[in-house]
Amino acid sequence: MEHPFLNTPPEPEDKGVMTADNLKAALAGESQASQKYRAFADVADNEGYPNVARLFRAVAFAESTHARNHLSVLGMLGSTAENLKAAWGGETFEIDEMYAAYAAVAKLQGNESARTSIRYALKAEMDHQRIYDATLRGVEGKKDLDKTPVRVCPVCGHTVLGDAPHDCPQCGTAGGYFEEF
Numbered sequence: 001m002e003h004p005f006l007n008t009p010p011e012p013e014d015k016g017v018m019t020a021d022n023l024k025a026a027l028a029g030e031s032q033a034s035q036k037y038r039a040f041a042d043v044a045d046n047e048g049y050p051n052v053a054r055l056f057r058a059v060a061f062a063e064s065t066h067a068r069n070h071l072s073v074l075g076m077l078g079s080t081a082e083n084l085k086a087a088w089g090g091e092t093f094e095i096d097e098m099y100a101a102y103a104a105v106a107k108l109q110g111n112e113s114a115r116t117s118i119r120y121a122l123k124a125e126m127d128h129q130r131i132y133d134a135t136l137r138g139v140e141g142k143k144d145l146d147k148t149p150v151r152v153c154p155v156c157g158h159t160v161l162g163d164a165p166h167d168c169p170q171c172g173t174a175g176g177y178f179e180e181f
């Protein structure tokens with residue numbers, strides 16, 4: 001079944017700078033809420049409240065539909081080739097500028113947990129940048145990615161195509177815990 005996206009074409013840019021800014025702010029907020037609820041669901045599961053966890057996951061899904069609708073209206077959903085380029089660009093910005101700068105500030109301020117969290121993200125963004133780049137080359141020739149599983153470390157986000165490593169090279173989590181997609 002095809003995914004039922006919001007059936008509204010993006011508005012031309014002259015339909016209001018404030019509205020576009022508002023939707024960007026709402027996109028950030030909804031995306032955060034969705035992620036937060038998914039983490040809250042994991043906490044609820046760990047505390048023995050599987051049905052509270054289910055509620056959090058359902059509402060997280062609802063928030064993600066809002067985020068996706070805002071993305072659509074903002075004209076931020078392109079073809080898969082365009083989306084891969086945009087995704088590569090986002091990862092590259094995070095590697096070259098954002099996390100590079102955040103890492104320097106966290107070091108300056110001696111915040112060791114933040115340094116770890118930032119290093120995990122930075123290293124995983126490098127995986128994503130490389131994989132998106134290779135995937136884009138295929139899609140530009142109308143070729144889908146092959147069926148190789150994508151495996152992700154549930155602690156640091158280290159992302160690999162194919163077999164999980166014995167232990168995650170970034171955080172040491174056993175490969176058996178990697179999530180498969």
Ligand SMILES: [Fe+2]
Nearest residue numbers: 091124125128
């Ligand atoms: Fe990433």
Ligand SMILES: [Fe+2]
Nearest residue numbers: 153156168171
């Ligand atoms: Fe890891």
